[in-house]
Amino acid sequence: MIDSITVKNLSKSYGEKQVLRGVSFSVKHGEVFSLLGVNGAGKTTTIECLEGLRKWQEGEIVVEGISVRQHPEKLRKVFGVQLQSTALSENMTAKEAMRLFCVWHGVKYRGDLLTRFDMDGEYLNKPYAKLSTGRKRRLHLALALCHNPRVLVLDEPTAGLDVEGRNTLHREICRLRDEGVTILMATHDMAEAEALSDRIAILRDGVIAREGTPMELTAASNIQNRVYIKTRGGSLRENTPEALGMPETTMEGYSVWKCRDAAELLLLILPHIKACDDIVSDLRIERASVEDIFLSVAGGAK
Template sequence: MAETMIKADGLVKRYGDFTAVKGVHFEVYQGEVFGLLGPNGAGKTTTMEMIEGLRRPDEGHAVVAGFDTRTQLNRVKQVIGVQLQSTSLFDLLKVHEIVRMYASFYPSSVPIEPLLEDMILQEKRNDRVKNLSGGQKQRLAIALALVNDPQVVFLDEPTTGLDPQARRMLWDIVLRLKERGKTIVLSTHYMEEAHTLCDRICLMDSGQVIALDTPRNLVRNLQSDSAIEFRLEGADSWSGERQEAMTEALREVSEVKQVDQRKDIFVLYTDHLQASLVDLIGRAEGQGWRVQELQTRTATLEDVFIHMTGRSLREA
């Protein structure tokens, strides 16, 4: 079994009367990409900052690469690299200058030029930071997190605000880091990103862990491969009793295993898409249901989150 690189043991963080993180437990293994997935305000960043030693937990503790963040914080700092959600960089420095400056903070560092090449910044080495694009600044922030050749790399929503091409470029960088044996903790609210990059996903909501497994197992726990999603005209203004009656009626659709409803949107989960679709359309015609925007798709991590919390990641 892989070595445990991170152990979060009952982490709690309070701000006055508000508890941002409520007793989080998990382990991260060597060489894996571990995802913290959840909406804004779920407690992902606060959890990461407690593990990094940037915030002191009110309860619980964390161990990173065998070092306790409460008593061995200096040792922890030597073995981790951190890309914060927003990194303040010195705008007037050139790319190679800021990387060399950060490298000087550590007793030993990796060679600068290969690092810039890995981060696809070689052509920008003499550009000032203020002239970099959003994606280039994010890659620079990751380069700064890697100058000390850390065992564990923390990436806090590294692709937020980036265009699709820049996002894919960063995905490739993360996967290359994994190939080199780095342990990576990645927070995100993008389902596709978590599904593509992460070996395991810790699904967080309201400061708590609500599920932790591989992406495939999380989706498999829905017990269905496919989803039929549609709107029912006027359903968002129905009474609770009428909505419940409709949900019960939809459970009777052939081969449907689960039904989720959110306002006027209904999602039916099934392993036999054609049979369920034919029966749904037949019932809609017979009952006079006004079905709109009907689409079929494979089940996703978004469906897992909706099923467990009753709302989507985008709404939360």
């Protein structure tokens, strides 16, 4: 099956400043793919090239079988874009905005989308300027979907939202993925990227520094997990197997080990606790997260 998005050796410079240096990645149909990077890493430029808004010097971009360089005019049918902000008039209502977008895309009015994103009722005729940040985000997403795009681009989709608003948009993103929509997401929210993404690419200084599923990224890193154990009898504070070394301790009475393989560590610790006629009262494992990986990669960015 042909990938939904293919980017090969993309290079882009502004004058003497090279922003992208041979960026390559692909996104499968119906996949959520997140692009992470600090400000200036090249996320926005990459997305603008994908959308046909920026010309680039070298490389190739193909979206749903369309060469972006050769046929940028065909992208409007396949792309839906939810930006952080839009150029909507402050006095324009949600209903008017939907009519405008539907006319521009040559499709029938999509009031069903306003209902789906809870933008009907009292919000239907409310001026854009009077909508909350969460309601504006819902409207932006509804407008981006009015022509049933096969590819959806989300730029910081939940920035500035409260917990309820974030959860609502997360459910919609998952629903769209289940409907087969390919989603390319740029976000600074590492937990969001880890929870929603099938695969993630981390941009650093204009190149893809890491790429893979969240599990692949954490498994391939040198960042250690933390294992917290508390026992009723305190046997781990009194003596530990020599092979484990001395653990850190916490004010709450936990013994803490850093390790790459938590299961291997527990195979050594648990028999020791049993031999001391002690029992585990609490156990938790903090695994390396996508945020840990991102900080380790982006921390040395120029």
